[in-house]
Amino acid sequence: MPMIIATVMAYVDPEQQAEGQVRITWEVADKFGASLVGVSAFAVEPPFVAEGVIIRETTADDLKRMKSARADKEQWFRSVAGLPEGRVEWRCSVDYPTAFLTNEGAIGRLGGDQAHARKMDQFHFIDPAEAMMRMGRPTLLVPDHVATLNADRVRVGWKDTCEATIAVRNALPFLSRASQVTVVEISTSDEQDTARHRVRDVAKYLQAHAVKCQVDVRVHMAEPDAHQLVRLAKDEGAHLIVTGSYGHSRLGEWMFGGVTRGLLHELPVCVMMSH
Structure with missing residues (x-):
């Protein structure tokens, strides 16, 4: 029997604004009657210390702003997803993005050039290659210029x-x-x-x-x-x-x-x- 696609998971990074990147996961979920899960995470960067002096550290206000930004991103994701409430879910955590996505992993829409270029920022962006290899699940990699999936x-x-x-x-x-x-x-x-x-x-x-x-x-x-x-x-x-x-x-x-x-x-x- 063919594998059933029950869940489509899309990682939403903190700078993601292009609706097409969510629409393509909506297309897959809609085609197969699957649920759509948006995933986002950020890790708190450790203090930067030079010669015993703290130059930069994440404050409580910084953390509050980051959580607020993720809440705004959830609302953006839900509005773009365009599926009934019962078929859309949002998961967010204060964690390393790649590790969080790996733990949650289903079919994931991992971006191409942008995600690859950002992969060294492990606190805010996923490393798509590492996530794909660690998830052990089918992974859909989509070029940045593609806004629809025609798999004919x-x-x-x-x-x-x-x-x-x-x-x-x-x-x-x-x-x-x-x-x-x-x-x-x-x-x-x-x-x-x-x-x-x-x-x-x-x-x-x-x-x-x-x-x-x-x-x-x-x-x-x-x-x-x-x-x-x-x-x-x-x-x-x-x-x-x-x-x-x-x-x-x-x-x-x-x-x-x-x-x-x-x-x-x-x-x-x-x-x-x-x-």
Whole structure:
């Protein structure tokens, strides 16, 4: 049976004003009859001390203003969400944003360029890459310039891994509604026949779930695999790329595989990743 999408979660950062970033999560929630949860958090910065003198610290008034700003952001989120009261929820905490989102995680709309640029401010903004890898849930990454999700044509980036299998399973609600799904594997020249067998097996699985599916096998080129996958998606006019996310934590820092890292940095279209 296809995975049921019951909850769509959107992180709302303190500077978020673009309604399109909430509207896209509303579209997903509305399409699948899911609940929509807005999540926001901030952590209190420790005092900045130089030569034994406190230069800057968060005061009680600062904390009060920050909480008030979050209350205003909740009202903004609810007004933009446009769903019945019983299907909209707001969760806020004084906590590190990435840690809070990870603990609450469902399907999350994590922004692209802006979120990546701000990720070093761990007190106010999420690190989308770390959140995605830690949540263990399907994550929808949306470029800043995209204000609506048209998932009519989908490219599935396939590898013979658990992550890819989980990604396909998690994406079934989207894939079953698409008019065109293409499963593509980028392989070495001497593995093309084996790759064709693999993607055909994936296609059979998807067709058994009423997914209109075709397959494609390409040979590694000089360009990185992520660029090749993106180029193929653009050539096909795909609206969504589905793929597994690959990485591991070393000494508290996430290290990503080439395709995952490339897609995180590029994000030309919406990307749904699962880890």
